[in-house]
Amino acid sequence: MTAWPNTFSLGDVLLDRDDAESFRVVSSAVGWDDGTEVRAGLQDRVQQSGSWDATGFSSSRKVALEGFVQERTGAAASALKDDLTALDPRLLYPLQVIDVDGVSRASMARVTGAAVVEWVNPLSFRYTIEVTAPDPLKYGSPQFGATYLSGAAGTGLVYPRAYPLSYGVAAGVTPGSITAPNAGTAPYWPGLRIDGPVPNPVVTLAETGDWVKFNGTVLAGQWLDFDLASRRVLLNGQVSVRQFVSSSGSWLAVPPGGGSVSWAADAADPAAKLSVWSYEGAWS
16 A cells, blocks of 8 residues: 555654654555455365365454655654664554544554665665554544442332333442444454442443453452453452453453443442443454
């Protein structure tokens, strides 16, 4: 693909810029707009036509970037070259692309092909660099929401009676809910945190019926971090409590079109809070 006029950045390195100080352009980004490679898993039938069916999976996303840089001074050009060659393959960097309409999509990627620089003159150079995103999805702008639980006293029947009858609000706990958007084409897993005190909290995605429950009490001052994609649950961000978690469905994956994340518990406390980190959307 021809990347221009999109704006690319890799980590803290801005790869597209056009002003009095600098002209930078990503001229090619093969793999960014493409579908990822497929691991089909199909096996040929022995002495028969065709193959045995098997579930396919998407591989990681590889993006080959090519670009051109021209700086106002040789020192600035050398500094940008150093920034590119200093990208550490041990780290994940956000590869972000903002299109002409201001829509942002990003993936977390690591360098799998070091930057190769070809100097044109002391002020400008061409470069290539390859990055790979272990998670092949591209995510929109991050979103955040939080909600609390509240105790609900029963209101009983409404008089004078009218049909259909209203039995009021049952005694117990009123669940809080948060909207998790998804304007994209692929489901994604949000991030959750539950702050105590709260006994036996359960989080549900209304659109799919998925739920995840912690069978125990989160005490005051404690919290649970849920990595729903990896199905990992940590107490206070350190101790795994996965053995106390039960679930149904696909661990709250937000489908295209979005969903409503709600929670309930055996009792309500004003300090108990559910936090949800989601995205504007996810694209394959």
